[in-house]
Amino acid sequence: MTSAGSKQLPEEIVEFMAKIGPRSLTDEEARALNLLRLKHGLPAASAAGVAAILADKDKG
Amino acid sequence: MAGAQAWQQVLEGDSIDRFFAHFVLDDAQRGKILRDYPSADLSHLPSSKADVLKDLHDIWQRDGFLTPAETQAALIEKYLPGADERLTRFIRDTELSRNKPETVTGYLSKEHAYLATALAHLYAQQTGMPMTMVEVDFSNMGGTNDYFRQKLASEKAVLPLDIPQREAEVLTDLAVRVLSAGMTADIAAMYPDARIVPIRTGGDELRILITGVSEPAEQLRLSDTLHANIEKRVAAMGLQDHPHLKAPEDPRRAGFGAALAVQDMHQISNPGTLIQELDARITEMKNQLGMMRLGMIDREAVAAEAEGKLRFGLIRMPLGLSADDVIDLEIAKAQKNAEKAAHALRDMNPEYNPELPQGVDGFKNYAAQTMAQLGRLAMAVAVLPQILDTDKLGGPFRPMGIRPSDSLERRYVARALEHFDQEGIALSPAALRFLKLSVRGLAPEDPSAQVMMPVGMVRMIDNAAADAQDFRAQVTVHHSDVDAALRTAGLKSMQQVMPQAMAVSVHNLAGLNSALGHHNADIVLRHIAHEVIGGAIHAAGVPRQARSSFAIAHHGGGNFSVLLPAGGTDAQGRSWFASQALIHKARGEIKERIGQLNKSPIAKFLSQNGGYVDQDVYQYLEEKNLNTFADIRDPKERTYVFGDDIVKGRVNGIHAIVVGAAVSYDPQMPGTGGGVFIGNLRTRADAMMEQYRGAVLHQLYKQGALDGDHTPVRPFQAAFNSYAIGNHAGAAFILGGADAKKYVQPQETAAADDRRQDKPKGPGGRA
Numbered sequence: 052m053t054s055a056g057s058k059q060l061p062e063e064i065v066e067f068m069a070k071i072g073p074r075s076l077t078d079e080e081a082r083a084l085n086l087l088r089l090k091h092g093l094p095a096a097s098a099a100g101v102a103a104i105l106a107d108k109d110k111g
Numbered sequence: 112m113a114g115a116q117a118w119q120q121v122l123e124g125d126s127i128d129r130f131f132a133h134f135v136l137d138d139a140q141r142g143k144i145l146r147d148y149p150s151a152d153l154s155h156l157p158s159s160k161a162d163v164l165k166d167l168h169d170i171w172q173r174d175g176f177l178t179p180a181e182t183q184a185a186l187i188e189k190y191l192p193g194a195d196e197r198l199t200r201f202i203r204d205t206e207l208s209r210n211k212p213e214t215v216t217g218y219l220s221k222e223h224a225y226l227a228t229a230l231a232h233l234y235a236q237q238t239g240m241p242m243t244m245v246e247v248d249f250s251n252m253g254g255t256n257d258y259f260r261q262k263l264a265s266e267k268a269v270l271p272l273d274i275p276q277r278e279a280e281v282l283t284d285l286a287v288r289v290l291s292a293g294m295t296a297d298i299a300a301m302y303p304d305a306r307i308v309p310i311r312t313g314g315d316e317l318r319i320l321i322t323g324v325s326e327p328a329e330q331l332r333l334s335d336t337l338h339a340n341i342e343k344r345v346a347a348m349g350l351q352d353h354p355h356l357k358a359p360e361d362p363r364r365a366g367f368g369a370a371l372a373v374q375d376m377h378q379i380s381n382p383g384t385l386i387q388e389l390d391a392r393i394t395e396m397k398n399q400l401g402m403m404r405l406g407m408i409d410r411e412a413v414a415a416e417a418e419g420k421l422r423f424g425l426i427r428m429p430l431g432l433s434a435d436d437v438i439d440l441e442i443a444k445a446q447k448n449a450e451k452a453a454h455a456l457r458d459m460n461p462e463y464n465p466e467l468p469q470g471v472d473g474f475k476n477y478a479a480q481t482m483a484q485l486g487r488l489a490m491a492v493a494v495l496p497q498i499l500d501t502d503k504l505g506g507p508f509r510p511m512g513i514r515p516s517d518s519l520e521r522r523y524v525a526r527a528l529e530h531f532d533q534e535g536i537a538l539s540p541a542a543l544r545f546l547k548l549s550v551r552g553l554a555p556e557d558p559s560a561q562v563m564m565p566v567g568m569v570r571m572i573d574n575a576a577a578d579a580q581d582f583r584a585q586v587t588v589h590h591s592d593v594d595a596a597l598r599t600a601g602l603k604s605m606q607q608v609m610p611q612a613m614a615v616s617v618h619n620l621a622g623l624n625s626a627l628g629h630h631n632a633d634i635v636l637r638h639i640a641h642e643v644i645g646g647a648i649h650a651a652g653v654p655r656q657a658r659s660s661f662a663i664a665h666h667g668g669g670n671f672s673v674l675l676p677a678g679g680t681d682a683q684g685r686s687w688f689a690s691q692a693l694i695h696k697a698r699g700e701i702k703e704r705i706g707q708l709n710k711s712p713i714a715k716f717l718s719q720n721g722g723y724v725d726q727d728v729y730q731y732l733e734e735k736n737l738n739t740f741a742d743i744r745d746p747k748e749r750t751y752v753f754g755d756d757i758v759k760g761r762v763n764g765i766h767a768i769v770v771g772a773a774v775s776y777d778p779q780m781p782g783t784g785g786g787v788f789i790g791n792l793r794t795r796a797d798a799m800m801e802q803y804r805g806a807v808l809h810q811l812y813k814q815g816a817l818d819g820d821h822t823p824v825r826p827f828q829a830a831f832n833s834y835a836i837g838n839h840a841g842a843a844f845i846l847g848g849a850d851a852k853k854y855v856q857p858q859e860t861a862a863a864d865d866r867r868q869d870k871p872k873g874p875g876g877r878a
Contacts, residue, residue, distance in 0.1 A: 060380045068384055072731030073628035073723055078398075081391035088392070089415035092423040094327055094373050096396035097416045098403040099445040100335035105342060105403075106451035 061091045122232040122382040123225040125721070126558060130179075130226055131160040133548050134186055144540045151540050156190055168237055176234050176242070176306045176322045178219060179226040180209040181491060183552075187545045195536050201527075202549045207493035209552055215284045216291035217487065218309040218317060225558035227310055231320040235376040241325035242376040245337070246389040247294065247317035247369055250397055254356035255283045255367040262471055282471065283367075285478045286348055290341055290369050291317060296485040297340050301333065307488060314667060317369075328425070330373045338400065341369050346456040347467075347477050351404055363401030370396040383723035386629045406453035408445045417441035498530040499523060499553060505574030506581065515578035515585075516679035518659035519554040519567050522574065559633045560640045560665035565789070568664035571674050572785030575610035576774050582677040583608055592686050596678070599652065601692030610677045610774035611689040612789065614796035615644055615701065617669030618766040618804065622743045626735070627713070627722075634722040635708075635740075636665075643708065643767075644671055647700030651693050654681035669767075670796070672789050674774070694771035705767045709741040716740070740765050751805040760808040760817050768803055770796040 064087050071080060088095035118124025136144075136156045144151055157163045163186070170177070170185045177185060184206035188199060213220040219227065228244070235242035257271075260279035264271040295309050298321060305323035312318045324333055345351055350367035358364045372392040379385050399409050417438045420426040428437055461467035461474075468476055494500075504510065510525035527550045531538060538546060554567045563571075583605050586593055593605070602608060617639055623632040640663055653660050653675060662674045678688035708716075714732050718724045736742060745761035752758075772792055776783040811817050 060378060065380050068381060068388060069727045071384070071387075072728045073384055073387070073631050074731065075387050075625040075628065076391035076394075078394060081394045082398075084388065084391050085395040086411065086415040088419075089412060090419045090422070092327065092419035092425060094330040094334060094375075095416075096370075096372070096392050096399055097412055098338070098396070098399035099408070099413050099416060099441075099448065100331060101338040101342065101400065102403050102408075102445065102448040102452040104335055104339035105455050106448040 060093075061087075063087060064091065064093075118229070120382060121229055121236070122376075122379060122385060123229040123558075124232075124382065126225040127229045127233060128160070130183075130229075131163040134163045134190065135160055136544075148540050153541065155192060156541060164233075164237070167233075171234060171238055176231065176240075176308070176320070178210055178308050178490075179223045179230060180206045180552075182230060183549070187549060191542055191545060194539070194542055197534065197536055198531070198538070198542055198546065201496050201530075202546060204493040204496050205499065205549045206552070207491055208495035209555070210490050210492045212490065212492070213311045215287055216309070216311045216317065217288065218291060218295075218311045218319075219490075220555075220564075221310070221312055222555035222558065222564055224310050224312040224318065227308055227320060228318065231308070232376050232379065232382070234322075239377075241323050243321045243324040243330065243333075244374045244376055245294075245298075245319040245321065245333075245371050246374065246386070246393065247319065247371040248390070248393045248397075249287060249290070249315040249317075250368045250370065251353075251355045251364070251366065252283055252287070252315050254354055254359075255286065255350060256280055257356065258350070258353035258367075259283060259471070266470055282474065285475070286345075286350060286367055289344055289348065289478050289481050292482060292485045292487070293340055293344050294319065294337055294369075294371075295488045297337055298333070299488065301336065309488065324373070325375065325377075327375075330375060334371065334373045337371060338396070342400065342404070342452075342456060343459060344481065346459040347461075347481075348474055349461045351456065351460055352462060361401075362405060363398060365401070366404065368397070368400065370400060372396070383630050384628060403449050403452055404456060406450040408442070408449045410442055413442050413445040414438050495553075496527075496530075498526060499550065501526075502570045502573060503577075504570070506577030509574075509578060509581070514679070515575070515582040516660055516676035518662065519563070519571050519574070520551040521659065523550045523553045557665040560636045560671075562640045562671070563662055563664040565664050565666050565672070568662060568672050568674060568789060569785035571662045572610075572612060572774055572788055575674055575676050576776060576785070579608075579610055579677045579774070586678075586686070596686040596688050600678075600688040600690035602688060602690050607690070608677050608688045611675045611691070611694050612772050612774050612792060613673040613675075613694060613697070614770045614789070614792040615671040615673065616768045616770075616793075616796040616800040617671070617705075618762060618768075618800055619743055619745055619764065620669040621746050622763070623765075625746050626737060626743050627717070631717055631722045631724075634717060634720050638708070638716075638720060639669075639765075640665060640671060643701055643704040644673060647697045647704055648673065648675070650700045651696035652687060653689075653693070654679075654685075654687060656680075656682055666793060670793060672793065691771060691773070694769075698769040698771065701767055701769055705765055709764045710739055712739055713737055713742075749804060749808065751808060753805070753809050756809065756812060758805070758808045758812045758817075760811065762804045762807050766800075766803065766807075768796055768799045770799060 064084070067084060067087060076084065085096045089097060118127045121127055134157050136153060136158065138158075141153055144153060157166065166186060166189055167182070170182070170189070174181075174185065184203050187202055187206070191199060191202075209223070210219065212218060231242050231244065234240065256276070256279045259282040260271045260274045260276070263274045263278060263282075267274070291309070291311075294317075295307055298305070298307055298319065302321060302323045305321050308320040310318045310320075324330055345366065345368050348367070352365050353367075355361060355364035355366075370393045372389040374385070374389060395412075399412060402409055417426065418434070421428060421434055421437060426437065426441075428434065432440075457463040459467075461469050467473065501508070504513075504519070504522035504526065505515070509515070510522060510529055513522050513525050524547050527546060528538075531546075554570075555564045556562065557564050586605055586608075588605055597604070597608075600608075620632065620636065623635050627635070644663055645661075648661055649655055656679070660676065660679050664672045666672060675689040675693070678686060680686055714724055714729055716722070717728075732738070741764040743764060745763050748759055748761055750757065750759050770792055772788075774788065776788060808817070
């Protein structure tokens with residue numbers, strides 16, 4: 052298992068990108084890639100942390 | 112290290128190869144210098160790119176990561192030990208003047224984009240030090256222009272059409288500036304010791320390089336903080352809700368904004384596809400931020416994030432709870448936070464909160480206050496040496512020894528050499544080499560197309576206009592060589608000899624990017640610039656010669672401009688003159704070459720031209736039926752109305768429209784100048800391209816050749832039109848339609864035609 056702190060990308064993600072080739076990803080592929088990264092604990096698109104910061108501001 | 116192949120594992124590695132090559136003095140070059148200057152000391156100059164890399168490594172150890180201009184300045188300083196202090200200061204100031212911020216964002220301009228990226232990746236690989244790249248994409252700038260136009264119209268009680276587009280664009284630019292300055296200020300606040308190098312890489316794209324942020328948790332914190340602050344600033348500017356230009360029905364895409372992806376530069380597995388991957392992450396982030404503004408969450412993404420955090424121990428599993436329970440709790444928490452966030456953002460938004468300053472003035476006040484609070488990112492910028500601080504290098508200001516057909520680079524170099532001659536400062540061979548290298552940077556190159564940036568073209572057009580009279584005066588009239596050249600150019604007298612300009616609009620660069628990725632699309636873009644356009648001009652009769660005979664600039668996307676000086680001589684001293692006939696020939700050559708490109712197999716083309724092609728790419732091209740460039744799909748479905756016909760479709764393949772004009776204006780007159788001139792020409796080319804696309808689809812529609820998904824079943828061959836601009840830049844008239852035989856318009860009828868035909872016609876003369 053590749054850890055979140057590892058400098059090696061998980062094999063699953065490397066394979067995913069290799070299969071796509073050099074082109075731009077479709078919206079569906081962008082979503083699938085993002086979910087993969089999130090599941091591997093890698094920096095990825097997530098608004099949850101953003102919302103948490105904004106919600107915290109709301110409190111103050 | 113030999114050749115660009117050596118840098119394949121570096122992002123934008125070929126720019127490293129070109130950069131290093133500037134410094135290397137090979138055996139042949141050494142021999143030549145030593146023949147001319149036997150006592151020259153060349154021992155400290157690098158013999159190979161590996162030597163340059165070693166020297167760069169030393170500079171990084173001493174100074175840390177630097178911008179491209181600072182890097183070049185540091186290397187030159189190293190290679191000119193003991194040089195006259197006035198020379199080293201001149202070079203250093205010339206280099207650091209290139210750190211001057213781009214006017215809208217305050218970031219470095221696009222000319223630095225690829226080299227800065229490549230240097231950052233190389234720095235990470237060579238030093239092992241933290242280096243992070245933040246890729247940023249703005250959302251809905253077009254829709255935001257429309258929003259401001261309507262807002263201004265409503266406040267002034269006029270129709271939106273009565274508001275000049277530029278007036279609205281200035282406000283969008285201000286919003287862009289607030290977010291751009293905000294991001295660098297936020298990063299500087301979080302990482303006060305980091306070096307931050309921000310670059311505007313495109314119209315709506317930014318890249319920020321940071322020497323720091325090494326752990327994933329830190330990267331997440333950076334990403335969340337930047338996004339949260341972007342959202343707050345967008346809300347405070349009242350820009351959350353207006354419709355998206357391309358998706359007006361989707362509330363998740365409404366409003367202005369920016370999303371970003373944070374990338375550790377030690378974790379790049381494939382430089383050839385990284386940008387596509389980051390674009391995909393940004394797309395996904397935009398969707399999620401759009402939902403958050405509405406108080407919604409993407410449950411699947413929240414669950415995946417919670418799963419990842421549990422897996423790597425970033426959140427704890429309380430006793431008695433299962434992983435599913437924890438994920439459900441995270442989803443509930445995220446939903447609650449999203450609702451609160453949406454509420455908080457609306458409170459900050461003058462559109463919802465009447466207590467906040469309202470209207471365009473309220474927006475401007477907020478922007479001014481925010482900019483004052485944020486301050487500026489410290490960037491080492493020097494003032495350009497006074498002698499070089501001018502656009503005027505033509506006509507009476509042309510430096511000694513410069514011909515009217517000479518390039519902008521050569522003009523700046525000549526001006527610098529004049530200065531050192533006047534100051535009595537002797538230049539060694541090495542000093543001369545590096546002075547030239549440094550000064551040439553004042554005619555910057557667009558890194559994607561590897562031709563001039565638009566700013567250089569504007570200066571060149573002004574210089575060409577100023578030089579034309581001198582050029583005509585220098586030519587010996589009625590010399591047999593001159594007469595023959597005039598006949599070849601289709602001109603009757605020297606008075607008709609004028610510089611000529613072209614705007615070339617190439618369709619489907621977006622399709623190329625989408626299908627092949629940005630790296631391979633750049634390879635095609637360079638081919639279009641150098642082989643299709645440049646090659647066509649040579650084939651039309653402009654000789655290949657050591658001294659530049661024409662200039663090409665890339666204006667972004669598929670937009671190019673070309674300047675032909677009034678004329679010159681070939682290697683044998685024979686004259687040639689620019690003319691509409693020459694432009695027409697070049698146009699025909701471009702048509703031919705675009706046709707050839709459409710017939711070229713994509714994989715073969717890319718592998719022969721240094722593209723990124725491996726087994727996966729071959730397989731992908733085969734699966735998608737991407738055989739030749741004619742198969743490149745237009746990403747946009749277009750709609751046109753022709754009387755009762757509503758035509759929808761995509762214009763696949765690569766197409767080009769060429770618009771030509773004589774450069775003929777008085778640079779002293781108000782409202783004229785290279786910028787206005789080339790702007791008008793480009794506007795014409797864009798309008799022609801839009802008409803052309805409509806005509807293509809209409810013809811296919813009438814032939815019943817639009818298939819089920821409205822995609823042309825075969826590529827349409829390009830048609831070409833040409834305009835000439837009359838005695839002032841504002842007026843245009845048509846010279847010929849797609850198949851027009853008559854293309855040379857006598858100058859004396861220009862004004863009359865100008866009045867008669869003030870509207871452009873489409874291909875085949877269609878109004």
